């Protein structure tokens with residue numbers, strides 16, 4: 046019997062997903078959630094043909110140096126700023142992600158944060174749980190800002206951004222978006238959204254949602270200057286990546302009362318949350334769980350398994366992974382050369 050290929054799974058995964066993987070390959074799955082050092086990752090990857098990894102696992106040329114066994118890395122996320130795609134491509138390693146299956150769930154969560162931040166849900170719940178609701182409440186207590194009928198701004202209008210926009214109709218909102226590329230008219234129509242330049246978006250949005258991928262170029266794309274240009278009393282929601290926002294500047298803007306509130310699911314230095322943000326009642330904070338519904342996380346796991354199997358030439362879609370990030374690697378393999 047020929048030797049089975051081996052796949053490392055860097056974090057605990059659903060048992061059924063692991064069982065399916067195990068039908069085709071030898072599986073080395075981490076039983077508990079833990080942080081892997083660069084050295085740890087390097088050692089694990091040297092001994093496997095494929096890997097399913099999480100966002101906290103970072104891969105660059107150093108992690109991959111000297112590895113001539115690894116063929117595919119399957120990221121359990123749509124965003125892949127944890128992967129140096131150029132280095133993977135140079136090394137002939139296929140990288141895959143989990144797009145689309147999480148669009149609607151993540152868009153739901155953007156709204157959860159927006160509504161919670163605008164209407165002060167987090168602070169009010171803490172107050173109530175602390176037993177502070179004693180007797181009559183003042184009529185002018187707990188005043189939030191309205192969501193309905195206002196202008197929603199979306200920075201980054203990929204598929205998740207579009208799903209966020211589609212939901213705005215129910216709140217009778219005007220939707221503006223900015224994206225490097227303007228969407229086809231048919232999509233703008235479907236989302237009832239209008240393209241504007243970034244400056245207009247910042248100045249006109251009552252509620253601004255960030256849904257763009259993180260790259261070196263858009264590091265702190267929302268900094269002190271941008272926050273100052275946003276409307277007084279507006280709300281910022283970030284469900285994308287923490288590095289998009291200068292967190293100290295955001296905390297300052299909230300403290301000064303320029304921004305009314307913020308809803309954050311992502312942080313620049315996860316799992317560390319900037320202490321200035323932790324100190325503010327008007328920020329709703331969650332631990333990067335935008336895609337975390339039971340159904341969606343299962344779908345993501347299923348797609349990650351399909352990606353790694355297909356990337357290794359196994360399973361029902363052998364050679365045709367559902368979501369390759371650097372498909373040139375596959376073409377080069379077919380030609381028998383490096384990408």
Ligand code: DGY
Nearest residue numbers: 121122123124335336
């Ligand atoms: C993603 O898929 O990129 C999310 O941020 C992780 O849940």
